[in-house]
Amino acid sequence: xxxxxxxxxxxxxxxxxxxxxxxxxxxxxxxxxxxxxxxxxxxxxxxxxxxxxxxxxxxxxxxxxxxxxxxxxxxxxxxxxxxxxxxxxxxxxxxxxxxxxxxxxxxxxxxxxxxxxxxxxxxxxxxxxxxxxxxxxxxxxxxxxxxxxxxxxxxxxxxxxxxxxxxxxxxxxxxxxxxxxxxxxxxxxxxxxxxxxxxxxxxxxxxxxxxxxxxxxxxxxxxxxxxxxxxxxxxxxxxxxxxxxxxxxxxxxxxxxxxxxxxxxxxxxxxxxxxxxxxxxxxxxxxxxxxxxxxxxxxxxxxxxxxxxxxxxxxxxxxxxxxxxxxxxxxxxxxxxxxxxxxxxxxxxxxxxxxxxxxxxxxxxxxxxxxxxxxxxxxxxxxxxxxxxxxxxxxxxxxxxxxxxxxxxxxxxxxxxx
Numbered sequence: 444x445x446x447x448x449x450x451x452x453x454x455x456x457x458x459x460x461x462x463x464x465x466x467x468x469x470x471x472x473x474x475x476x477x478x479x480x481x482x483x484x485x486x487x488x489x490x491x492x493x494x495x496x497x498x499x500x501x502x503x504x505x506x507x508x509x510x511x512x513x514x515x516x517x518x519x520x521x522x523x524x525x526x527x528x529x530x531x532x533x534x535x536x537x538x539x540x541x542x543x544x545x546x547x548x549x550x551x552x553x554x555x556x557x558x559x560x561x562x563x564x565x566x567x568x569x570x571x572x573x574x575x576x577x578x579x580x581x582x583x584x585x586x587x588x589x590x591x592x593x594x595x596x597x598x599x600x601x602x603x604x605x606x607x608x609x610x611x612x613x614x615x616x617x618x619x620x621x622x623x624x625x626x627x628x629x630x631x632x633x634x635x636x637x638x639x640x641x642x643x644x645x646x647x648x649x650x651x652x653x654x655x656x657x658x659x660x661x662x663x664x665x666x667x668x669x670x671x672x673x674x675x676x677x678x679x680x681x682x683x684x685x686x687x688x689x690x691x692x693x694x695x696x697x698x699x700x701x702x703x704x705x706x707x708x709x710x711x712x713x714x715x716x717x718x719x720x721x722x723x724x725x726x727x728x729x730x731x732x733x734x735x736x737x738x739x740x741x742x743x744x745x746x747x748x749x750x751x752x753x754x755x756x757x758x759x760x761x762x763x764x765x766x767x768x769x770x771x772x773x774x775x776x777x778x779x780x781x782x783x784x785x786x787x788x789x790x791x792x793x794x795x796x797x798x799x800x801x802x803x804x805x806x807x808x809x810x811x812x813x814x815x816x817x818x819x820x821x822x823x824x825x826x827x828x829x830x831x832x833x834x835x836x837x838x839x840x841x842x843x844x845x846x847x848x849x850x851x852x853x854x855x856x857x858x859x860x861x
Contacts, residue, residue: 469502477506546580551855556596559843563617564857565603567593572605572615577846577857586615588622595635604642604656606632612644614656624659628652634672639679641696645672651684653696663699666692676714676721681737683721685711691723691740705740715756717763717776724753724765732756732765734776759797762817766792766804773802773817783820787813798842799860805837810851812837826858 466475476484476497484498484507497503504521508514508528516524550568551557557566563583564575569592574584591608598604602623603615612626612635629648636643641662642654651665651672665682666672672684681702682694690707691714694700713724717734720743724732732753734743753767762782763774768791773783787804794805801823802815814824826849839850847858 468500472497472500472503473506476503477510481507481511546857546859548575548580548855548857549853550582551575551850552853553838554850554855555838556593557839557841557848557850558596558598559841559846559848560598564848565596565598567596567605569593570607570609572596572603574617577859580857584617584620586620586622588613588625591631594632597635597637599637602656604635604637606635606644608632610646610648612642612654614642614659624656626652626654626659626661634675636675636677638677638696643675643677643682643696645675645684651675651682651694653682653699663696665694665699665701674711674714676716678716678737683714683716683737685714685723691721691735693737693740703738703740705735712754713756715758715763717758722756722758722763724756724767754791754793755795757795757797759817764795764797764802766795771795771802771804771815773820783815783817785815785820785822794837794840796840796842798847799845803840803842803847805840805849807836809836812840812847812849814847 501518501521504525505516505518508516508521508525512525512528514524551566554566554568557564559577562577564577566573566575570587570589572586572593573582575582589605589607589609589611593605593607595606596603601617603617604612605615606612608631610628610630610632612628612632613622614624615622626644628644628646628650631647632644633647634645637656640656642656643651644654645651649666652661653663653665654661666684666686672686675682675684677683677696680696682696683691684694685691685707687710689704691705691711692701693703695702709725711723711725715722719737720734721737722732722734735741736743753765755766757764761775761777763776765772765774769787769789771785771787771792772781774780775782787806789808790806790811791808792804793807796803797817800817802817803812804815805812810827812826813822814826815822837849837851839848841848845860847860849856
């Protein structure tokens, strides 16, 4: 397993550390860094700005090339030759990429909701919707209008949908920066989702509403005067919602009628659709995840019984990934095989994402994020974001097209692995 990568923002400055200044560069690169295991060198890259520069120096790769492959090349070519040989020999595969960059955006500290859309990072920062350019790391737009913190966010077809603690959902045009519609609930909006040109919003006012986003008209109100949906999932014609007293229920998007209900013994923290079934996860110790038939809400027989205490679910092609109490697993829903089962001591995984054959997990107990190999389950990297006040846990984690974004209470970091 990779050793810990500590990111202490106080060391990201423009001046070399005084200790490094006293060591001749050829000695530092050849006799110190050049003797370290390759994985340790990769981890040093994130420890401070001085090491970020040093671990990219051609002289270091000249030493590594001689040490690992007994080859001598022109210094300017050593890095590219070393990388090619590593790929050809299939070694050092736990190094994600020598060319990745890390950027801190303190302005987005504590952000709970963001999306990656092309070169843009779209974030709900308190009551403001902010658009950042991922290449320049500059804020390019700030859209205001909400009177409370943004509590949910979705992006589709050039429009951003934001739910807020002020009880409104706003629909924004990214190009014109105009708020097209403001949709009203009585209390904070908990979750929003776009399905088949329908907007679904779930609120603490004990309702779930279905809207026509082109006109802003409310088409149906689900569960009026009942307990709110804690979580919901949607298909093109159904909404599957969970509430603490009513259990799991299925509603028609077209008519707004309740089609089926199922009592649940435990709290459900995640619902995902899988073909003609839904997968539920709770995170409660000893409680099974379930695969339920979408029509009958009865358990399907082909689901493994060893998936306990899972809190989050992600589906990628044939694989269903689960994260939970001190573990994550992947299950092939076509073969029924548990492909990967990995322990993560002392953590509850509340976020699990997949990108470029890698799994990214974030813990709500600690400030740790881990990167794993999707096929083997091997831990490739551990990233520990140091919190100057307390260990509040990872707030948000998103990854798309080689860009990983993590925020906690005091900062937000962007890693570019592309």
